[in-house]
Amino acid sequence: MSQNNPKDEHDKPLVSYRKITKSFGDRTVLKELDLDVYPGEKIALIGPSGSGKTTIARLLMTLEKPTSGTIEVEGEMLWLMPRKGKLVPANEKHLHRVRSKIGMVFQHFNLFPHMTIQRNVTEALVHVLKIPKSEADERAMRMLERVGLQEHTNHYPSQLSGGQKQRVAIARALVMQPSVMLFDEVTSALDPELVGEVLDVIKGIASQGEMAMILITHEMDFARDVADRILFTDGGVIVEEGTPEQVFQNPQSPRLQTFLSRFLNGSSDGRTGSRVAAGAEQ
Template sequence: MTSTVSTSSAAFSQFTQLAATAHPHEANAMPLSHSAQPLVSFKDVTKRYGNFTVLDKLNLDVAPGEKVAIIGPSGSGKSTLLRVLMTLEGIDEGQIQVDGESLTHMPGRGGLLVPANDKHIRRVRGKIGMVFQSFNLFPHMTALQNVIEAPVHVLGMKAKEARERAADLLELVGLGTKLEHYPSQLSGGQQQRVAIARALAMRPKVMLFDEVTSALDPELCGEVLNVIRKLGAEHKLTMLMVTHQMGFAREFADRVCFFYKGQIHEQGTPSQIFENPQQERTCAFLSAVKEAN
């Protein structure tokens, strides 16, 4: 997914908008431990664009603290999975839950489930942060101001607290000396790290990364991936990452899901998927990626 935003107001609009029966191909699903309830749950989720089904009765549970890498060919539904989780797009069938609460329904009279209203959706969605391919930073604001903006205007955080937290987060992503720099004064990798700090400023329980290095020069990818490694290792954030960086997925993820035709065609530990894939389509994809590199 490539997000294109031409003005700072459009960027802010998009950013503040973000504030199981197994399918046959999911028979090898990795169960959660008995003590862990899923933080994110997709149940029979279907998404269509006209006659094209991009997600086909998809089921996926993600445990707290789990790092899931999502790989697969273009058009297989990878980015759409993240977009429907952020409610950037609706679903046609199924349910999505975050931290035990439905994104699609809410309790009504008599305990019956009714379609979720905007207030309910915003509250549940507030538990999720997302980082896109493009950075969408406000060009007229410094790195610090970019990170402060949403906590103050969306969460109602006091300016002093927001400033202190923003400075800490920029330090976390290795930009402690760049607080007063504008986006035009930063490299692409540095801008993407500001975007990560901005998402973290909203205190999410789960972070989504949609091919966050695809718009970067290869030499700048490492600095962004190092930040994501640090978040996973030191802060135990739950993460879903769509990526074409197979080496990083193998090293970083607890689980790898291979998407094909809107389904989880195969999933397992990184060693299972990369060293001993069971599905022919998975093997073909990994071979093609290896040849391309």
């Protein structure tokens, strides 16, 4: 578990979801969700397929729009903006500015196949943040060293393993210096032998306590080791939340007990198996 959670009674949330509902046609995947994420806090979202975990992240990244409710990032509305004393739907300029505070790493790497690893990491720095190329190259090199890929800067994605590609994707998101990072099932597309190297990188980043993280994961031991707070979602609501010890060692709700029972490994300390056998949200 992270030891860097700075949350106290005086903290203001970095991210706030208020009464967020999201529907796709007749199907409601989030039901009046309330959630606060504090500066430096590491939150893990666990739950069965279709429980709303990925939708929580996609709303924050503006990949989906809420049906109702509000989201704030550092005290500023995400989907709404003030105009003449009223809140109106945000324009693209407002969305882009607030979204720049958020980084996300997806299940799939989404690297540019025709660009070197170095250029994959610097592209947004140069063309979005308008940082001079020399400075962007320096920042990229520091970040690639941080994820253990400093010797692969001139390689292309096709020359890397799946785990290395995901580490590039992590470096590309981190180099933008976001206030909060979202990790959406980042190991689900990897071969089992490559999972550890990616999780170790994320653990290293989390241990430095620099930024808030929302981790959507089916790796239960990873969630236990990294998160300050675990949230179990099911049916579009947060059914239960607490510290890793509370959630894994003393689950209160029958739904969480059933969920965890599918992959308890029977060890005496109550640790879960490393990966949910089924039900990872795609």
